[in-house]
Structure formats: C-alpha cells, structure tokens
Amino acid sequence: MEKHSLLSFTVTLLGFLNPCLTRLTPRVSFPIGSPGRNLIRFSNHNVRNTTTLLLSQDGDMLYVGARDSVLALDVRHDDIILKSKLDWSPPDKDLEQCSMKGKKMADCPNFIRVLQFLNTTHLYACGTFAFSPRCIYIDSETLTMSLKPDEGRGRCPYDPYQRNTAIIVDGELYTGTVADYRGNRPVISRYLSEGSRVDLKLDDTLGWLEDPTFISSTFLPDEGKIYFFFSEVGREYDFIDKFIVSRISQICTSDVGGQRTLQRRWTTFAKAQLLCQADNELPYNVIQDIDTLLPADGAPEDDTLFYGIFTSQWSVNSGRSAVCSFRLTDIKSVFTGNYKVLNRDTLQWRAWVQEKVANPGECGLHNASDNVLRFVKENFLADESVRPVGRSLTMVSAEHNYTHLAVQRVQAANSRHYTVLFLLTESGYLHKAVLLQNGAHIIEEVQVFEQPQPIKSLKLSIPKAVIYVGTSEGVVKVPTANCSFYWTCAQCVLARDPFCHWDPVSRTCVIVSKIPTTLGQDIDGGNVEEACNSVSLTRKTRFGPNNLPAASCPAGELVSVSLNEVIRIQCPAASQLSQQVWERPNSRLSSDLYLFLEDGSLSFVATPATLGHYLCLSFENGYQQTMAIYHVKQKSSPMTQSPTRFPRPQTYPIPTTQAVSRHGPELHTSVGTSPKRTESTNEEIRPTLSIRNTQVTRGQFGRNLILWTEKSGQKETEFKGGEPLLAAKGPCYLRELVVVSVLLVICLSLLITMVLYALRQRCRSRTAPQAGTANRDSDRRTPVEQEALSGNNILSKHNGQPLHSGHVSGLFCNGTLTGPNGHLPNTPSEQS
Template structure:
C-alpha cells in the first residue's frame, strides 16, 4: 500500500491491513548501553538550585553561548570550552503576586502559573526576543544582547504575547526569526482552540500576517517545528492535525508540512493581511504493506553538503502511530526538499465550504497555490487559492521506506549531522532522545540503521524536552526539567581493542595502529582502521600488528584471562560471562568435547551451570561472536579440590568480587599460582564480567544468582593454605610428643609407688606422728642406720637396706 487515499480505502480494508500487517524491516537495537553516571560515557549536567524547566534552547551564531529559557528565568551559559556549561548571566522574569492570584482563580493549578519561557530567538546583532506563558497571560520582551537584560520595546509598551506564545506550558509551539521578523505557529486563546500561523514585528511595507479565520485551514493541529530555506524564500512549518480528507474514520491524525513566502503581504481586497501563499501537504511515513506512522513527534533539518544544491536539504522526522499494532514504537523517516517542492507544484484538492469535504476533481487552474507573489493576484485567483491549499499527493520518504524503527522505545526528539569517516566518505548520524530519558546515537548505512550506543541522560521521563546539536563543540545539548546536559558526540577511548573499535562502527572513531588506541579520526595521522559499512574486523585489524586489548596507558597481553575454579565433586558449578555488546552471541566451548544439554544448562544471561563430576572437570571457554568475528573472553579451569581443603560452611554462594563492590568474606574460588594478578581498571562496559560460583548439592544447597550488573573482568589470586597446614602439623606433632612424655612419666611414678612398703599403723607411740617415728621416716628415705634387732643399737656389720623394722621386730621378706 503506497499511500492512504480515501477513495480506495474502506473501513473493512483497514481492519484487514491491521491483521495481516507485519514488520518487513529489521528493528534497530543499541549495541552498547551506558546507564546513568556510567564511567564509560561521562557528560556534563548544569543545574541551578532555584531554576527549573530549562527546556528552551538557543545557540548563538558562533556557538560560544547557549541561551536557555526556563521557568521565571532566562540564562546565558558559556560553552566555549568543550564539555563545559558555565553560567554567565541570569535574568529573573516572573509574574507578580496579582498575576499568580488571577491565574489560580481561573482554575489553573499553581504549578502551571509561573512564566515558562517558550520563545527565545535572536532578532539582530543587538537584541533578542523572548516570550513566556506568564501565568496563562502570554507576554514577550526584548533582551539586550550586550547587557543580557530585559529591554523596553520601541513603543515603550508591554509586548503582547497572544499569537506568539501558548497560554498553557504543555501546548507545543514553534518560532523562527527571518530578517528581524518573528514567524510563529501556536494557539491564540486560553483553551487552545484557535491555532494560528502568523508573522510579527514587521516593519515598513511588510505587515503582520496570519491565517484566514475561515474553517478548514488548520484542524486541531499540534505544531512541531519550523525552518527557513533562503533559496526558496519560504518558511516551512511541520505539525500534526486531524485529516478531514479521510472520511472512513472519525478522527484520523495526519502529519503535515506547510509553507508561506516571506514576501507575502496579503491581498489587496481578498485575504487582506492574510496569507496568500499558505499551502499544506501530507507527510507519509509508511513502509510497504504496513500501516503508516501518522503522528509527527519531532523533525530536524539537515542542510546539504558544501557545494550541493539546496534541494538536497533533508528533513528527518520522528513518527509514532495511533494504531494499536504499532503501539509503543517509533519510526524515523526522511523527506527531501525536492520531493516537497514537487508535491506543492502539483494538483490540489478542492474544499467544499458548505460540507467541508475535500475532493480531488480536476478543474482549471486559475493560479498556482503556494507560489510567491500571489498578493498581487486578482480576487478571482485569490478565491481559488483560498479553496485549494491542500496538495493532492502526499510527500513520500526519500528512500521509499522507514529509515529506522525502534522496537520498544518511543522517541521524542531528534538531531542530525554529517560526519566524514576515516576514508573520506560521509555518514549521517542521528541523535534520538527517548521518552524514558536515553539518548540513542545511530549511523545510517545502506538500507538500514545501526544504533551505536544508548546513554541515559535523564532520571525521569519528561513531557517537554529540547534537543540541540553543536557541531563545532562536538556536543549534544539536552534541555529538560532536570537541567541542561552536554553529551559528547563520541567517546572513542571506551573501545579497548582494534576489534571492539571496528565493531562499534562509529564514524567518529578509528583504530590508530601507531598508538594502538581507538581515537577520533581527526587525531589519527597515519592509516586509520575503520569499517563503518561492514564492521569487518579481520579485514581491518589483520593489516596491523596484532589484535590486542589495551590497558590504561600500556599494552597488555592479548591472551584471554584464565580463572581456576576449585570444586568438590557433587557440587553445582556456575560460570559467568556477560557480553558488553547486545549484538554479539555468547557461546561456551570445551576442548575435545561437546556441551550436552542433558548435562549443561546455559541460562538466558549466559551463565553456564553443571554438576561437578570427574567427567565435567576441565577447561571451558566463553566466546563472543559478532558480525562473523569470534573472540575468547575468558577461560575457566575447573578442578577438584584436595582432600585437606575444608568444605565451605556458608550456605551463601561465593563468587569473584565485582569491580566497585567490597566483600567482607574471603572468596572461595582459587586460581593457579601463575594466574594473572594484575587487576584491570577499565570502565564498566569495556569487557565482559567473568565469575564462577560453586554450591554444594543437598537439601540446604543454594545456587549463586546470575548477577550481570557489571561487564568488567575482575581476577584475584586466591590465598594458599599450605604454610598454615604445615605449621598446624608441626604443632600437632609437638603436642603429641609432649603428651607421650607426660604419659610415660606418670606410668613410671605409678609403678615406683607400688614397690614401696607401707608401715603398719598399730602400737604407735603417742609422741609419733601419722607418718611413723623419725627413725622410720629416715629409714623410708634410705638414710636410717641399721639397728640391732636385740637391743636397738646400730649393727656395724649390717648394711642398710632402706626399710624399717616391722611391728614384730623382723624385716618383711620383700625382694628389691
């Protein structure tokens, strides 16, 4: 279905198309994701404590200053240094207490009553012009460029803002200045029911202009953007509105482009002070055999290359769909100025003023609608123009299809630029801001788009945002309620090897073989390694010395890290490997054997789990395959623990500590003595995370969670307990010897005590003690002299045997 024409489409056909519609194009997925405050993609955020809703942005002609329209304030920021946002001056511009009280009395919430600056334009070399909602009573003011302060108008009166700025801060509008005149598209009443495209601040023969009040010119529009084409002397407006030419559905939204000539001063009698050159046409963002993306969200102008015709000007727009089949998705379509001019030069539909119905019947052309100079035409020609301002044909995309489709993101803002690659070829780079606060950078290739990266720049989704590109400063400027963010267009140093640099396919970046780093193309003097179109790593990097990754300031070995995992049998082993690229495929391999699904389980996040058995011990390699290039990320050696190694008593799983996290327990995974000890210090998403977890099998066994929160390898040398074991063994031997000596001494003492005779306790002298007489005690000690057995005197001829006399006067017959 090339277009939606009312004479061919019926309501049943719409339902048939919805049912059979399917996507015939590949959805673009960001290759690398950088969360908020990621070290791999830093950016600058400017905030002030008392300034909010910094959503209106304007660059000076020299791109040295950024003007910001905020709530109750206008700011001037110095951006002369790349990546910096410094406050130069601030203008306070807020309603009075009476204005705020009147606003709330109208039923408006207090949060919507401040002055939200929605128009900020440079008029000339001395003055700027600003307009704000001003408590639902729009007002405008001149700003002196030199002093950067509010200035009085030439008439000395307060500048009325109606028709120049919306009443409601949530209503969209657009404004542009040409030759000191202000061209605006907004609503001119409190409720937003009177849309108007007008010209203000005209002088001399030029008069202020606006659309005729006749119904049919605009149908509940939402204004998006405007641009000026000098060669055409026309201002083009882009918006969405209700498509009254389609009568098969009550409310069908269409996207439009409208034009007016800057020389238009209105008719002499018919259309006095009204546009005589206003015409509009439909922008059709639609793929073949699919429903169109019919709601315009944002559009940007990409000027032609130097020396090219201005007809080559391109307009890149973001479109969403009102059809449920495309709900939650966004598409990018590109339209050329040449195609828009061709549609405006063709036939026009006829509006029946009685029924407000459009028809495509052929009739004699009295005038060419949209042609400059119609203000001098006759009344008959002007009446013809008044009824023939909708082009009969739609403007089709330049490539006859969708440039890019986001599968799960809704884009809100867009910016575009041309970038010259390493080999002199030009590429178009798009910057797309999502409603969830991520900035996508995409490069347009032959017939498709490649999203290089996505960067989170906003914490919360925003309703009113602005996106601006500073080519000279190499920064994307984002205005939101959280502040103004300045995001560099590239960060080539994030890619740590030649393979990663080529696979990124970033036109800004190329591999420098001399310094062996990924750097900006403009900084490489010798041959630069880059393949944006194909991303062929082998073709580019094989011409250089080697494909080695890069550390901080030095070249490290290109071999993948090896990690030793010591396990007990019957334990669950979980090996982790997380990819940094979302376009790569993760693959586990084992030398000399296949990974049977009956034994091994590979989880969605890439973790490999299996039970430790004699047959599953060995080497495992985690590999990443992207665009035909395979690289080994990590090698695991799974071995059985020695018998003396104690089992872990903790039920919690163990893993290698992740970068940026501290652990209070000693890791249970060990590496070989010659394992890599140096810890890489690269950013978060530079290399995949490697980790292993060992869990006991049993009723109380727990499995390690598949934590993929980091993408950087962190290898640590595990502590060896051999010295401690030897020390404990020596101490144990010493203790055993000491115990044996004590036991031997005790046995000897016990045996000796049994060989000593005991003295009877009968017939003791009252003067004796319990241990016997003195002589008896001396005899027991072996010092008592031998007594004569008859008279108690010592016998000189009898040797002492160390025992005393018995109670009967005879020695006991005890052998010694």
C-alpha cells in the first residue's frame, strides 16, 4: 500500500509540474486525394497485410511480405508494378488445427514477419504459418522457393500481432522474438551458423529478458556489434509494479559461446536503460520505434545517432509522444561503466561496488575463464541509463501518437546538414519535420491511409528520394520532396524545407542541387527578404488613414450585393501557421458591424457604411502577403435575393504577395504567380446560418467569396475576375402588392364604419326617454320644467338615486349641457 500511495503522489505532483507545450502544427496539410501531393498506391484484391518491407540496395526493387504471399514490386519508375508473386499459404489441415486451438480464422493464415537478404541471390523469409512458424529460401530473381521450409520457432513469432525484429549479417540470422506458442519465452538468438560457429541464444534461467516487446535491431560493422531495442518490465524498480522501461542491448557477432560456462549461450550480452525524460516530468518510458542515422562522410562512427519514438505509461505527461536521440558514444560509455548485480536470495538489484573482474558486453569473452564468464553471466544490467543528446527531448507532440519513424540527413543549399524526420501518426498521417536549433518545424503532413492500421511499417529509400508506407490495404509511395507545390519564392522560403530552394533563373521552387548557393533558402530563420533578395517582391503598406485613399484601391474581385444582405468573404490561408487580418481603406473594422470567423473569413450585413474595398492580409514569420481583395458594391436594382448557386472554378486566383519591410516604408510592387489547381465542379448549397428565423444558404464564389442570401426563386449574378457571367431578372410582385393594399383599405374602412356605428348607438340609448319615469314626473313638475326637459332628459333623480350613469359633471351630449345633479343649471331639484 505504501508503494502505491507513493506512486500516486509522485504521479499527481509531476502532473502539476508539467510545462506548457507549444503546439507543433504542420505548416501544410494534404488530405487523401489532394492534388497538391501526388502519391502512388499499390493494392491488389488478392493481396492483404503488405506490412513487411525490404528494399534493394539500389532502390529499384521493393520486396513485400504479405499474407500468404511474398511480392516483388518494381519501383524504378513513378508507378509501382507487380513483377512477381510467390504464394505461400498453410494447407487446410493446418488451418483447421489452428482454429481448433482456439484461434480466430482471420489470424491463422501465413503472415510474413521476417524478410531479409540472405546473400546476393536469395532471400530468407519466415511466416506465422497458422501459429506454427516456418521459414523458406527464395530466389530473389524468380521469386521461387529453393529449398523445403525450415522450422521457424525462435525465428518468427507465432502470433501475427506479436512484434519482432530480425537482421541477417554475413549469412547469419539474428532475431528477437518469442519461442513458444503462448509467447512466454522471449529470446535473442542466432541461426544459420556454419562451420565452427554455432547457433546461440540467451540462457533461459537467468531472467535476462522480462516480458519484452522487440522493436528494432541494427548492425554497426566497425563495432562488430548488433544492437537490439525493446521495452520490458524493469525489475530494478521494485517499488512500482510492472514499470515499463526502454532498453538497448548488445551482442558481438564474433561470439561463439563459452567452452564450459555459457555453452551455446551469449557471452557478450548486456543491456541498459534508454531514458527519454524531460525535467519535472515522468519519463516517456515505452519505446515505439527507432531508426539509425549514420554519421556524415568523414565523421567517426561514434557520432552515430539513434532516433526513437517514446510514449508514456501514464497520462500525466504534457505530450502524447516524444522523440529522443541517443549518441553511440554515450551508449558505449554506459556499457563500459558499472553494472548492477541481482541478489538471488532477496531478488533485489544493487550497484556493484567491488572491483570488476571483466567488462560485460566486451567482445572476445568466449575465450575467457569460467570465473570471468560467471561474472558476466550475473552482471548484465548496466548501472547507468543512456541519456538523450543534450539531456533534453528532441521533439514532443501534444496532439499526435507517433508509431513509426525514419530519419535522413539532408544537405541544404548552403551546404549545411539538417536532420529530417518522417513520422507516421496513429491516425494515418505522415509528418515531415526538420530539426532546428530552436526546436522542430513540421514542414507538412500527408494523409496516407484513412482507417487505423494495427501493423504498419516505413522504409526510406534515399537513392530514390521516396518513402514507402506498408499498411493492411497496400503500399503507398511518398516522395520526400514536394518543391513544385510552392509557387513563389516567399512560399518556398517559408516552407523551410531542406530539400527545396528557389531558383531565380527559372523562377520555380526546385530540389536542391549539389552546387552550393545562398539564394532562395533560409532553413533556420525563414527570412523571405534576405533569401529572395534577387527576386522582385510585392510590398505594400497597410491600409490606413492618409496611406491609401479609397480612389486608389485596386478593383479586386467585384461583389454585387443588395442592402441588408448578409455577406461572407473568404480569406484563403497561406499556410496553417499564418494569421489572416482584414483591412479597409481609411476605416476601422468594428466588431459591432463585422464578424471575424475562425477560418479567417469576414461576415457582415451590406449597408451603405459597409460597402467598399476589403483587403485580406496573411502574416507568417514576419512576412506579409495579400491573399484577397474585394470591392463590395450595391446592385442597381436591389431585390429579394434567391439562394445563390456558384460553380467552383477550375483554377485558384493568383494571390498578391507582400513583405513587411524591416528597414523602412519603401515600396516595391510585383505580383506572384500560383499554379493551377483542379477542384470538383459540383454545385454546393447548404444552409449554415439563420437570421431572425430566415434561412439562408451558402454558395461558393470562386476561391475567396461566399455570399449569404435569403431563399426565394431568383438567380444571382455571378462574377469572375470582376465580369458578370450570368444575369437574370427576378420575379415581379407588383400585382401582389396592389391586392394586399386594396384588402388593407377595405378592412380599415369596415373597421371605421363599425366604430362610428357603435358610438352613435351608445349616444342614442342614453338620450332615449324612459316610459315609466316620464309619465310619473310629468304630473309633478311645473309646466316650465316639463317644457325644458321635454327635448333632452339625460339625468333624473328618484329618491336621491341616479337612474343613469351620467354622474360626471359638465357632460355634453347632442349639444345640451347638464349639471352635476342631473338637472339644468340654476334649476332646483324636485322635492318629494
């Protein structure tokens, strides 16, 4: 309980200490089918699980290990052509036995998991073969079996989803895999040894491996060693249950085992921890993939770098994936240092403090004495951990889970070398990143597959400048450079791609040649003005008072609107790292009148105050570009608008580039060019906005404009380049207006007549004589009173109570004035 409490507290504390990460956003993104990034795909309905890739040395042939087959693909040209195919599937009885053992039939075919060059004429392949591994020799030219299949146990995993690694050196196979059906016996072995050399493996009783997951292996000729990379349970961390650690282990190819001690066992095996960790964080302790970057020409082999992808066992780390690099010099230093020793009684690891009898992992120990071999047998775990270069992370991603990588050193136009990483995400995107002094810069991302792939692989072909991605559906060929996509010098420089630079002669972005130059490229700073100093750039000051009068505004793209119409004008982003800003001449865009949308577009209601010119600017790395210019103009005869349908254009408009002058307000003008890009011509209308219960629709206008109009039956005039393409008059509603007006007049007349009639009836009822009262009072009044009241007897009083509601003094009715007591003025009331 104390161990778990301590672990919980540590994880929580380090979670609060996580530093904030800057998001690494790819500058340009290419979804599947994007015309800006051409990909070559190979797929066949009879071929699945093309995930084991082997590339010939010249890069002309790609061998693929698939399900129940081995393929030879001709990749010399742009297309991928199937040259030959070898079918190798288990017989029906083996499939039935596999199913009877409780395995899914989908996992029982033969999945090729080992594919290596045995020599110049033959390949060596191993497959799961219905959970009973087999290996064969294949003629590389004809792709036919040369010999009968061999036993594959210890050379290939049983389970197609179990990771493994294999490499052939001098005709001998070195593998890291599991050697039993249940996957409980991990081994690092050597096979195909001949003559005095014998096959070797790890001693099963020593616990040299603790439930490992093998990742990769590489051979360094000058060292005479093979390095294996894997993750396993770190038993030295006894205060945490099943704490995963990443390992690097080594063996010498000259090892032939001991004479008495460690017979047919490795005498040069040693392992150490790879520690990919940032300050104040838990380590990224689970290795996912690793690749070797050999030193540049003339550099010593100790400068070899290993770039690996690591993830964390916990979710408190600031990033999902981290990239760390390790130098061979540091690895050798750890292996020549002190080693831990395991107390067999307490099963506790401790650092060895006594004098070392020998250096574990040193080549040539197979001829050592039994005392030395017993020492290296029990001391195989290095005491120190291998720290990353610079004691820091090379790259951290807070958004993506990277699974595979390939690394390449690229010489830029200025003859400097840069490291480029190709990283495959779990979601199916390939990221190309360049490592700079101030951090990593993701140049682009390319979507290579849509559905998640459980097993996939990368293979980089430096001679052909392409990278191959193997997935369950097929093989994707991705060129490492995409220079033609950048249509201006500014775009070429802002990409900061070591593969590309701007050629001022042809005025195109081209692949870097071997001739050094300082023009058209700035990988470290991305300074457009300095890199494009030989190219004329468009530079304009920003709109503002006394800077650019309305009369001097360029026409731009004409937008014909009606008053009170909701308009949306778009600003195409130069890249995902740019920021869009809208401006008007001699005017400020108030948030009360304008709505700035997340995609950079501007929406507003057409009023006399909002008509005029609009300029969309894009800012990136201190450089300014004009992406769109609009002139919003009122129609001559505004009408109720109809849903507008705009066909998408076949080409994008040419953006005008601008640079923010760093030395003064000097103005130089020029216009950049853009390549044509094809889009679908299907019309698009979909409701996206509601204003006061009025449904409005969106129509695409060119590349930059979207109009918002009310639904009716009228068609809109479409403009392209300021010229009307289609104009149609809307329907006339004059007749309906006249009918509505006549009905309104009739209703008002009837209402007035009824009101006047009701008032007249009310007055008449008040002045009508009462039968009983008039006869009785006429007998009791004097002749003068009766004569005065004979015409208008409005109010009378009987026993002191009013008979009518005329108690308000001073009432006029039919021209007669009555007093407050209901009698005429100065007339005494009748006494009973």
